[in-house]
Amino acid sequence: MSRPDVEKSKKAAAEKAVEYVVDGMIVGLGSGSTAEYFISKLAEKKLNIVGIPTSKRTEGLARRLGIRLASVEEARELDVDVDGADEVDPEFNLLKGGGGAHTMEKRVAEKAKKFIVVVDYRKMVERLGFFPVAVEVEESRKEAVIKKLAYLGGIPQIRDGFITDGGNIIIDVRFNIVDPRGLEDKLNSIQGVIENGIFSKRKADVVIVGEGDKVKVIKRENGRK
Numbered sequence: 599m600s601r602p603d604v605e606k607s608k609k610a611a612a613e614k615a616v617e618y619v620v621d622g623m624i625v626g627l628g629s630g631s632t633a634e635y636f637i638s639k640l641a642e643k644k645l646n647i648v649g650i651p652t653s654k655r656t657e658g659l660a661r662r663l664g665i666r667l668a669s670v671e672e673a674r675e676l677d678v679d680v681d682g683a684d685e686v687d688p689e690f691n692l693l694k695g696g697g698g699a700h701t702m703e704k705r706v707a708e709k710a711k712k713f714i715v716v717v718d719y720r721k722m723v724e725r726l727g728f729f730p731v732a733v734e735v736e737e738s739r740k741e742a743v744i745k746k747l748a749y750l751g752g753i754p755q756i757r758d759g760f761i762t763d764g765g766n767i768i769i770d771v772r773f774n775i776v777d778p779r780g781l782e783d784k785l786n787s788i789q790g791v792i793e794n795g796i797f798s799k800r801k802a803d804v805v806i807v808g809e810g811d812k813v814k815v816i817k818r819e820n821g822r823k
């Protein structure tokens with residue numbers, strides 16, 4: 599049997615997420631293709647909202663679509679943040695950073711009352727780690743960081759020709775992830791690491807999974823309502 603169309607699945611999830619936004623909200627605008635479907639659909643609704651972009655690319659798109667914007671520093675709290683992910687496990691832990699924007703994405707998610715993740719069905723996994731962990735690193739510290747990452751059991755690879763919005767490099771690291779929370783902390787304790795793509799402290803509150811034109815909404819018990 600053929601698998602559902604991936605773009606259709608992303609769009610279905612993104613469109614469902616728009617239902618969570620109403621006039622007057624401060625809304626985190628994620629990065630990546632699924633988040634961009636959300637932003638486009640949101641703009642069509644012409645709501646009176648303020649968007650907080652998570653990357654320069656998202657900022658450009660939202661601006662072109664006429665969404666009013668503010669920076670994460672300006673917002674004390676966000677009503678909702680809608681973002682994509684590379685992997686989601688059954689505990690609502692996430693792997694992000696495929697687009698290299700996870701540092702700002704995490705800062706925005708941490709300030710959100712509700713963090714909604716929109717994904718296509720391929721992103722739902724039993725355990726994180728098929729996808730590499732994106733680690734944003736100061737260029738000048740890369741040799742030392744690579745050694746530490748290997749010491750922690752990772753297989754690091756510099757993302758070729760990629761510079762983040764913050765002017766740093768990304769090292770993608772393959773890990774056998776047994777303790778996402780522990781690994782998130784360990785990676786961030788390495789000198790020269792800015793942020794990594796494991797979202798285990800700030801998990802998703804709601805995951806919207808698209809599969810063809812169907813969507814499944816999964817809410818985390820104890821997640822922020």
Ligand code: 5RP
Binds near residue numbers: 632695698
């Ligand atoms: C960017 C991200 C993206 O949200 C993630 O890579 C998913 O992207 P897409 O929706 O294009 O599959 O974390 O840093």
